[in-house]
Amino acid sequence: MAVSRPTDAHALRTAFLDFFAERGHERVASSPLVPFNDPTLLFVNAGMVQFKDVFTGRDKRDYRRATTAQRCLRAGGKHNDLDNVGFTPRHHTLFEMLGNFSFGDYFKRDAINWAWEFLTQVLGFPADKLVVSVFNGEGDDAPFDQEAYDLWLELVPKDRIYAFNAKENFWQMGDTGPCGPCSEIHIFRGEGPAPGTGGQPGKGPAFEDAAYMELWNLVFMQYEKHEGGRMEKLPAPSVDTGAGLERLAAILEGASSNYGTSLLSPLVDKGKQLAGVSGDQGEREASFRVIADHARATAFLIADGVTPEKSGRSYVLRRIMRRAIRHGTLVGLDEPFFHEICDLVVEQFGDAYPELREARAAIADAVQIEEQAFRRTLDRGLKMVEATLAALPERAGAFPVDPAAKLYDTFGFPIDLTRVIAVEHGLTLDEDEVAARVRELQGAGDAGFVGGDAKINDVYFELANELGATEFVGYAEVEQQATLRAIIVDGARVESASAGASVELIFDRTCFYGESGGQIGDHGVIVGGADPKGARLEVSDSQKPTGGLIVHHASVTQGRIAVGDSLTLRVDVARRDAIRRNHSATHMLHHALREQLGKHVAQKGSLVAPDRLRFDFSHPRPLTLEERAAIERQVNAMVMANAATGTQEMSLANAKQAGAIGLFGEKYADEVRVVTIAADSVELCGGTHVARAGDIGLFKIVSEGGVAQGVRRLEAVTGTGALDWVQHTASIVEQATAELHARDADDLLVRLAKLQEELKLKERELAQIERKLATGGAGESETTEVAGVKLLVRKIGVADPKVMRDAADTLRDRLGSGVVVLAAERDGKASLLVAVTSDLAGKKVHAGKLVGALAGHIDGRGGGRPDLAQAGGPKLAGLDQAVADAPVQLAAQLAK
């Protein structure tokens, strides 16, 4: 036996991979958690996901056996167990799936024998505790899996072989596609050997029985299901197996729960250490488990390029992080702690998953930022809960549902926390009721997950397999003779096409760059061909749908083309040169951002077009003008240094060694292209670049904005585009300078500030003068008495509401006790204002009612408070009547 018995979970993982590597399996690295080319899936949730297209035959690999330790995540989407995690021994968000795969190579015999050998020989699990199951032929069109049954019989006594129906033991990828029966291996965890079936397959305890635990699932893909359910035998059946590392480790290490294994217990203990406790924490134990589990998920997700944000996968991550932090507060971890647990994950798993080490700083930063943000949210929510409690009537028995729901939905305050506080105040809160109210508020919008990537047409897979990758010669050439290998019209392959047709073309080689890595596809023309007159095509786009296939989108403007033709491909050079400038500038911008803002800056997306470049990157706040200027200076300094750019093919490992920047979670081939600019900027990149940095001419940022929380977007121009922008902007400044009679552009700002200051002063002065005019010369003569109440009525020249109020104030104070009525004209409209001294307001006289009565004369409406009210209307001519009517209306009010 070559592989020796492992002592802990990490050694178990290695032992598994070694075991299958020794048996001819390619050791394939775990794919990132974000599925590649699968828009239907939020996260990789099984070991076989990265081989999906291989099983269906759409994709090919140069090996037929593979083994992986695949990180998987179950957290988002329709059915997730998030709420259970931490409270049961085996629910996890992140887990590792060990698997061995056969792509049309070995089948049931080897799969069964190896699984048995690994469990009993390598891990030393007692054979008499293991029971297995096969498909019994019920519930689907496939028959009883006699083959598997017979094979098991060679290893296991008859009464430890169970047979179950399709629900348990038949697997399918989707409604159609590869499928087949499966066999499961379970372990009996009670005392002694596993009890038998009583000799009858299909009879006996169901495996839901807590005494049994599933260890390994072997899927035998031997059928293909077609539309309508018709089942066909596959010529070369495949094997897909999966064994949960956490479970195997629990048995190996004799732990009653997965949290007691060497995978998770160091994380649980770290949490306890930070909380200043040790040993079993009873009810609080679950919180430490949640923290441990979620720390793993958090560290891996961030390493795979997911950041905690408010949409999609990002939101799932944030929810996981917040749940962990919340459980931290439950056990007294009131200071940021989670980043320390996540850092321990990096240490513990960094050997098996080097991507964790690479992302160490990014993980720490993202977690700390999220911890701070969530604690702010908690503080804010706490205040609101207190406010709600304070507003509650004395004898309320329950915390009201609506505020609790709003607190959660709108302000992100955990429902369970609201309940805890309510209970502290002797109130109850039904969490289910609140959750129901939240769903109501949500409007039950269930649109389903919409992924980013579009589904790839089968025809491209077919062509990629048949023709292989298109040779790209466009780094050096912009014109190239090539043989036409395929023509696609409306998604179907054709042999020829004539003028007027919209076609997609594939050649054996091309100088056209297929859109990828943010750089958009080339335009150009294609000429020549077998047609005596010569064909001509305009290429409007070049795409790279899959497998290195470069597809030219073109319209035939002249002549006729056919598969096999030799044609001349000519890229639009001016456009390509502009793209080169923008692509190289993008790299330099990336470099400058990391220098000026910090290493937390990571590319989140980019667009390289001929007229502009766009760069999205992680950064927590808007860029200041100074930061933007510093970045521009640095990029332009690199341009002026005019260093030659270099490209080099090397292995991915060497590239990383050289410090090349790549994208988190991006899938790279083993051989990568590395682009170096001025020795500073080293990036993995397949794009086209300038020969020397100086070719860029000028780099200018033209806009800055946000796309999501923590993600900023810069847009910039280069070369002639930059010149256009500068000239346009400069001409605007010059015109403005001339307009304001400023000496120069600097003076322009001074002039503007001065003008604004002056304007403010003038407005104040004007208001003062107006008020003086309005209040000036108030003699006793104007004042009359109506039923013992002093009344001052006056028409004034200013109708600005504020000035009228000030004027009324002054006049009212002068009266001591009484009523002031002001009338004025403004913008061709009539204005009225009534002010009443406080001794009368609301008691004898109501300003609002009085002004309302007078407003009728000007066809207007109005209102206000008892002591002050305003009205306005369009009928200027009625102003005098209103003035005359004032004593009458006042008398009427006083008479009541």
Place this chain on the structure above:
RNA sequence: GGGGGCAUAGCUCAGUUGGGAGAGCAUCGCACUGGCAGUGCGAAGGUCAAGGGUUCGAGUCCCUUUGCCUCCA
């Protein structure tokens, strides 16, 4: 991507059918005090995020934009 919300003095925020822009803290001044802490009185500080609309009148209502918080897929 959809829903819910926020943006008011340097800071934290109030502003309830649309009717005079506020509080606390911080700042400055004066007073009490041997000095400090403290207390009292007073002052300064606002394009109510930006732009448009409705209205006699908008911090308040409507639309757009920007920034931020939050829930959900």
